[in-house]
Amino acid sequence: MSKSHTELTDILERGDGILNLTPTWVPRPFNRSGNRLRLHTDDTYAMGMKRGAIVERWFSSITRVETEGASAHEGMSFVNVDGDPTHAVLFEDFVTGLGPELYGGALHGRYGTWPMYSKFYDYNEPLFHHVHHSPEACAKVGVTPKHEHYFFPKQYNNHLGTRPTTFFGFDPSVTRDEVKARLARHEEENTKILELSRAFQVELGTGWYTPAGVVHAPGSLCTYEPQWNSDVMALWENVVGSGEIFGRDWLYGYLPEGHEDDLDAVLDAIDWELNTIANYRETYFRPNVPEQSGDGWKQQWICYGNEYVAAKELTVAPGATANVSDMTAYGCLVVQGHGRIGPLAAESPTLIRYGQLTADEFFVSYGRANGGVTVVNESQVEPLVILKHFAAHESGAPTVSPLQK
Numbered sequence: 001m002s003k004s005h006t007e008l009t010d011i012l013e014r015g016d017g018i019l020n021l022t023p024t025w026v027p028r029p030f031n032r033s034g035n036r037l038r039l040h041t042d043d044t045y046a047m048g049m050k051r052g053a054i055v056e057r058w059f060s061s062i063t064r065v066e067t068e069g070a071s072a073h074e075g076m077s078f079v080n081v082d083g084d085p086t087h088a089v090l091f092e093d094f095v096t097g098l099g100p101e102l103y104g105g106a107l108h109g110r111y112g113t114w115p116m117y118s119k120f121y122d123y124n125e126p127l128f129h130h131v132h133h134s135p136e137a138c139a140k141v142g143v144t145p146k147h148e149h150y151f152f153p154k155q156y157n158n159h160l161g162t163r164p165t166t167f168f169g170f171d172p173s174v175t176r177d178e179v180k181a182r183l184a185r186h187e188e189e190n191t192k193i194l195e196l197s198r199a200f201q202v203e204l205g206t207g208w209y210t211p212a213g214v215v216h217a218p219g220s221l222c223t224y225e226p227q228w229n230s231d232v233m234a235l236w237e238n239v240v241g242s243g244e245i246f247g248r249d250w251l252y253g254y255l256p257e258g259h260e261d262d263l264d265a266v267l268d269a270i271d272w273e274l275n276t277i278a279n280y281r282e283t284y285f286r287p288n289v290p291e292q293s294g295d296g297w298k299q300q301w302i303c304y305g306n307e308y309v310a311a312k313e314l315t316v317a318p319g320a321t322a323n324v325s326d327m328t329a330y331g332c333l334v335v336q337g338h339g340r341i342g343p344l345a346a347e348s349p350t351l352i353r354y355g356q357l358t359a360d361e362f363f364v365s366y367g368r369a370n371g372g373v374t375v376v377n378e379s380q381v382e383p384l385v386i387l388k389h390f391a392a393h394e395s396g397a398p399t400v401s402p403l404q405k
């Protein structure tokens with residue numbers, strides 16, 4: 001049952017402008033779990049064998065998963081209101097019911113909603129070469145483009161999977177005709193599309209921005225991924241290194257009516273210029289950028305340099321207290337340590353059972369973010385580390401990478 005504006009406000013005020021969100025698990029029918037999400041291994045297939053292993057956890061999401069068999073609210077976050085999981089309230093109800101009171105007038109005026117979410121994806125094998133359609137291609141079919149940013153947290157990567165190497169776009173020497181010739185053999189043989197791409201060994205504690213329209217094959221790290229509100233994609237690799245095979249339906253997704261079998265329409269879904277730029281690392285690699293600090297704490301930008309999503313990493317030393325203000329609302333996740341965020345207990349879990357509540361995920365409202373949040377590390381030995389994800393608009397994030405300056 002939906003809550004009234006007064007009830008939603010009361011829940012938000014009980015947390016002094018901060019909501020505690022429940023874990024949102026997402027299965028996928030491909031690849032296999034890296035077992036780094038801290039979900040109990042007995043619960044890897046808790047959403048059913050047909051749905052596949054739980055390999056993702058989504059944060060501050062009002063976006064539904066676009067995979068076959070997904071339930072009505074799968075992928076969407078819920079708010080813990082009283083410690084009883086059965087009483088949890090859909091986060092989207094807060095977004096629609098409170099609007100700018102929750103996420104700020106600037107975002108409301110620009111987008112009319114909370115426009116992003118973040119996730120962990122945890123694949124033991126590298127992912128397929130795939131694309132989230134360019135804004136122009138998305139406009140043709142009335143869907144939202146998926147701009148995304150990767151960050152590789154050390155706390156969630158006790159192992160690196162089978163190939164911690166990510167492929168982006170195509171080598172600058174590659175032509176559209178070469179790619180088209182490979183894709184044309186999609187149903188006849190292994191196209192080995194990665195032979196035309198370029199790869200970078202990924203580095204823990206750093207990240208990459210991947211705009212919509214760039215073909216990419218992420219490496220096998222557990223990845224923190226702030227992204228735009230979308231789950232649109234098409235697969236360009238028909239035989240993945242792990243041996244998985246993907247048919248034509250995966251390649252010809254989200255195309256305009258009348259072009260469902262048009263290979264040129266498939267190629268038009270990408271931004272060829274972005275895929276083949278010579279200085280890809282200089283343009284899209286994101287080393288950390290210090291943002292602010294105080295006695296016993298520091299905060300740095302970890303995702304930035306685009307107009308869509310941004311993220312910070314806050315580290316509070318053992319026994320220290322940080323009073324931190326941010327320019328706009330944000331979702332956040334405790335990835336190490338324990339303490340308090342505002343009046344709420346905060347701790348990074350060791351092991352989570354499916355359906356269990358946690359005290360590691362929160363949403364901080366616009367007013368509370370502006371007014372400042374008191375974060376207390378109650379450990380005497382371990383740092384308290386929190387990842388924060390923002391819509392880049394009004395966040396104050398750097399606009400370019402230091403490598404471009």
